[in-house]
């Protein structure tokens with residue numbers, strides 16, 4: 420094989436294997452490759468075949484396509500290209516290294532159990548082939564194993580985790596785009612796993628349901644930078660006070676970019692600090708700390724994923740295995756379609772369906788409604804979110820669902836059952852969020868918009884309540900009390 424490689428022994432290239440780090444800036448694997456001075460082959464492997472891999476949902480696939488396309492464009496502008504492959508990564512990567520006579524393969528780490536297993540297999544095979552294999556941290560502020568309790572065990576409570584993370588010191592400064600980068604723009608694939616991006620069919624075609632997503636998002640690294648700048652300029656200053664109000668758009672909306680690594684948490688950490696320091700308003704430091712603590716929740720979720728690899732499928736508290744979940748396809752469908760009769764829940768579910776994203780406060784309300792009011796297993800909700808969210812994330816998604824359900828590590832007490840009417844009245848007091856997603860309530864006065872059943876037949880177009888709150892609350896409390 421090596422005889423046919425375009426690279427002679429004296430010019431062995433380095434492969435950079437892109438995964439959840441689809442960017443040029445603050446990409447430690449890419450920077451390490453650039454620092455070697457070797458030619459760099461940039462590779463992405465679409466692997467839905469390795470045992471146990473969870474295929475991406477529809478909205479995330481759509482995002483991935485745009486992010487990869489943008490990375491390819493950026494690499495081409497620098498004289499290279501992105502080689503896209505399809506297959507089992509632990510076979511494709513060593514084969515590619517052999518085909519190209521690569522000296523080394525570099526990548527940034529992932530933290531799910533399957534992904535770690537794949538990486539270990541790739542590393543072992545490469546080493547046996549005499550190819551250097553090195554991984555880096557490009558996804559987190561702190562490696563999950565670096566934050567430990569005093570007795571050396573993993574954390575189960577966020578506040579203690581975040582305090583310990585602070586004690587571990589300030590996250591490092593982000594790296595820039597490598598200034599000198601020697602990219603390869605050919606192909607050295609002899610095993611024919613290379614495909615065109617379009618062949619992955621990541622974007623929907625018939626039907627093309629992605630119109631709503633397309634009008635909301637600019638996928639990829641440039642979009643991430645623009646969104647960050649916009650957030651720091653317009654909304655960081657109100658983040659602490661307004662982040663819970665879905666109609667105020669005061670949060671960063673950077674979650675899909677973080678999910679696919681179009682931007683790194685280190686970039687966010689330091690850019691937000693620079694923005695707070697350069698502002699005349701000293702109050703901004705409160706916003707900065709609040710924003711950073713949300714990045715902390717992301718770190719905590721990855722800590723949980725690392726130490727609980729089955730977090731997306733198994734209750735972290737095993738007593739929840741005895742929960743008498745209801746199985747009711749019609750009720751689940753009504754929740755998915757935003758037809759529960761509770762405006763804040765329905766608005767959230769329709770925002771999700773249309774844009775691939777939902778505001779955090781509303782995510783908590785709709786998740787609580789599914790698990791507690793409808794007594795439907797959190798895994799059913801997680802599966803729907805996985806398919807419909809552009810930011811569907813292996814750590815944040817499952818950790819958040821378990822937190823809401825009460826089955827998680829740092830669980831909200833089971834008796835906290837969000838009242839969807841009061842949540843709506845508190846966080847969408849003028850009903851503007853609800854009206855945006857439920858046009859059938861456009862003419863309803865704010866005083867009753869979160870309890871439209873009080874208007875009787877005047878809002879016939881809107882669904883009747885699927886369940887009555889007090890009854891549902893009592894039923895949930897009884898079910899939760901039965902767990903020991």
Ligand SMILES: Cc1cc2nc3c(=O)[nH]c(=O)nc-3n(C[C@H](O)[C@H](O)[C@H](O)COP(=O)(O)OP(=O)(O)OC[C@H]3O[C@@H](n4cnc5c(N)ncnc54)[C@H](O)[C@@H]3O)c2cc1C
Nearest residue numbers: 670671672673674713716717779782786811812815816819
């Ligand atoms: C049921 C449920 C499911 C969720 N599923 C996901 C998911 O699949 N992917 C995902 O990224 N987030 C998920 N979250 C967390 C949170 O809702 C989103 O991260 C947030 O709404 C994204 O909006 P933003 O970027 O404007 O957040 P900002 O408020 O601007 O926060 C900045 C970043 O911090 C991180 N973050 C914020 N809140 C949380 C949190 N509670 N847990 C973990 N990380 C957080 C995100 O990466 C976010 O982009 C879920 C929350 C709930 C309640």
